[in-house]
Amino acid sequence: MTKTTGNVRYNKTIEDELSSRKTVSLRTLSLHKRIIAKEHPEIQSVIDEINELAVEFADRIVENPNEADSITGIANGIMDKKKAELKALIAAAGLPADYLELKPQCPVCGDTGYVDGELCSCVKRVLIEKRFKGAGLNASQTFENFRHDLSMEQRDKRFLENTYSYCLKYADSFPENELPDIVLMGKPGVGKTFLLNAIGDRVLKRGYSVLRITSNRLVSSIMDSIRGETDAPDLFVPDLLILDDLGTEPMISNVTVETILSVICERQDANKPTLIATNKSAENLDEEYGDRVLSRIFSPQRVRIIEMNTPVIRFMKT
Numbered sequence: 001m002t003k004t005t006g007n008v009r010y011n012k013t014i015e016d017e018l019s020s021r022k023t024v025s026l027r028t029l030s031l032h033k034r035i036i037a038k039e040h041p042e043i044q045s046v047i048d049e050i051n052e053l054a055v056e057f058a059d060r061i062v063e064n065p066n067e068a069d070s071i072t073g074i075a076n077g078i079m080d081k082k083k084a085e086l087k088a089l090i091a092a093a094g095l096p097a098d099y100l101e102l103k104p105q106c107p108v109c110g111d112t113g114y115v116d117g118e119l120c121s122c123v124k125r126v127l128i129e130k131r132f133k134g135a136g137l138n139a140s141q142t143f144e145n146f147r148h149d150l151s152m153e154q155r156d157k158r159f160l161e162n163t164y165s166y167c168l169k170y171a172d173s174f175p176e177n178e179l180p181d182i183v184l185m186g187k188p189g190v191g192k193t194f195l196l197n198a199i200g201d202r203v204l205k206r207g208y209s210v211l212r213i214t215s216n217r218l219v220s221s222i223m224d225s226i227r228g229e230t231d232a233p234d235l236f237v238p239d240l241l242i243l244d245d246l247g248t249e250p251m252i253s254n255v256t257v258e259t260i261l262s263v264i265c266e267r268q269d270a271n272k273p274t275l276i277a278t279n280k281s282a283e284n285l286d287e288e289y290g291d292r293v294l295s296r297i298f299s300p301q302r303v304r305i306i307e308m309n310t311p312v313i314r315f316m317k318t
């Protein structure tokens with residue numbers, strides 16, 4: 001898979017997004033300035049004074065370069081007083097203190113798109129939206145809506161409560177988890193997808209980028225890229241990747257296993273968390289994917305394996 005920073009289409013998407021944000025911020029600031037000029041002449045008067053003083057002191061420095069330090073010191077003292085006066089007037093008018101500042105839409109990256117050389121989560125969410133039309137999460141499947149009390153047996157209830165608690169703690173601690181990956185195993189209807197959706201929902205609301213994709217859609221996307229219909233999906237982008245229904249995708253020679261292995265290896269090697277849900281047993285996974293995939297999926301150094309052997313709760317009634 002191609003890294004985002006080397007993908008021309010993704011880079012263009014990032015550039016367009018950041019340019020759009022800048023345009024919106026500039027329009028907002030321009031509107032605020034027009035409102036000040038029209039409705040708050042006392043504020044506008046101080047702004048004009050500040051601008052005139054800035055030009056005046058700049059001219060003095062040009063005319064007397066040997067006295068630049070002295071002039072700058074005097075200018076700073078006068079300008080500080082004027083800015084304090086402006087701040088007081090803005091507060092007296094009941095306006096926010098940053099009303100006349102250019103405000104970025106993302107306070108984390110300041111609309112630069114990057115934090116410490118890495119893509120900001122705000123940009124990752126845009127890329128996911130553009131490529132996948134959203135995070136792929138089920139909005140109704142949240143921790144608040146999870147019913148771990150539907151099982152009849154106390155042992156099963158305790159297991160579901162413990163699993164629920166682990167997943168909730170994982171979501172609230174993300175990305176500072178002792179084990180970054182989770183694999184939920186069990187037959188259909190025991191709540192695997194629901195819990196992973198709930199984790200994704202909580203992590204997304206905490207400001208991180210999340211993508212949930214089924215293994216079937218993943219393989220289909222790769223096949224589309226091989227046929228030249230679309231670009232290969234960059235699953236390195238999201239902070240959290242949820243790979244659902246592993247084992248239901250078509251087994252295509254030289255594509256399926258290599259694709260799954262590539263996704264898991266690339267993300268694990270970069271220490272990027274991945275959650276997996278599968279209806280398959282360990283034996284079935286070994287038979288279908290082989291040792292290379294299995295060793296990654298079941299890596300004790302980074303993966304929490306949870307086997308959900310509880311009764312099907314999807315169709316149970318309260």
